[in-house]
Amino acid sequence: FGKQAELKFHTTFEAYRRHLHSAHPHTAHNISGDLNRARRAGLRIERLDCPEQHQAALHGVMDRHFQRLNGQPFPYQANFFAEVGRRLAGAADIYAAWLGGEIVGVALVFRHGDSAHLSIIGFDRDKGREASLYANLGYNHPIAKCAEAGCRHIYYGRTCYELKLRRGCQLRKLDLYLK
Numbered sequence: 001f002g003k004q005a006e007l008k009f010h011t012t013f014e015a016y017r018r019h020l021h022s023a024h025p026h027t028a029h030n031i032s033g034d035l036n037r038a039r040r041a042g043l044r045i046e047r048l049d050c051p052e053q054h055q056a057a058l059h060g061v062m063d064r065h066f067q068r069l070n071g072q073p074f075p076y077q078a079n080f081f082a083e084v085g086r087r088l089a090g091a092a093d094i095y096a097a098w099l100g101g102e103i104v105g106v107a108l109v110f111r112h113g114d115s116a117h118l119s120i121i122g123f124d125r126d127k128g129r130e131a132s133l134y135a136n137l138g139y140n141h142p143i144a145k146c147a148e149a150g151c152r153h154i155y156y157g158r159t160c161y162e163l164k165l166r167r168g169c170q171l172r173k174l175d176l177y178l179k
Helices: 013-023 025-041 051-070 080-087 125-131 133-148 161-166
Strands: 002-008 044-047 092-099 102-112 115-123 153-155 170-174
Touching: 013 025, 013 133, 025 125, 025 133, 044 133, 051 080, 051 092, 051 102, 051 115, 080 092, 080 102, 092 125, 092 133, 102 125, 102 133, 115 133, 125 133, 133 153
Parallel strands: 115 153
Antiparallel strands: 002 153, 002 170, 044 092, 092 102, 102 115
8 A cells, every 4th residue: 555645625615725724824825826827827627528529639638748757658548538437437527627729638536425536637737837737637626626526535646745735635545446
């Protein structure tokens, strides 16, 4: 088992922000800036009901993201998100981030009961910089949507611990398995 970052939060995004303000006031203040930058840049984040319609763009974003961070291609085929959507309908949310009519980010969130797992995120760092794409696609949007869905925990995986701790996460020993 490895350590994952777990975020426990209240029933709304605003309640999460109020809670975060007491523990990490600077980070809580930055959320407003992230949301404002997204609005000014025209960032739109949507749950995809038909990811197969965008599979080339989704795969392209992930492939470029993996190449940039890992020096290797995204390890799944172009139809990965379409297959996840088809096989795990109701348990997987695929979010696309749009700027100027172009998909510049993708996030995959698995949900079960009151828990969610932000499993995969990929984004165009250069195109998304002015819109605070990473903060909005990786944290603000999923936290808001998971709160709306009644989730009480989000698990964020095994990287960027310091950032996740500032966002209110705690480290837990656990692993994610999909059957």
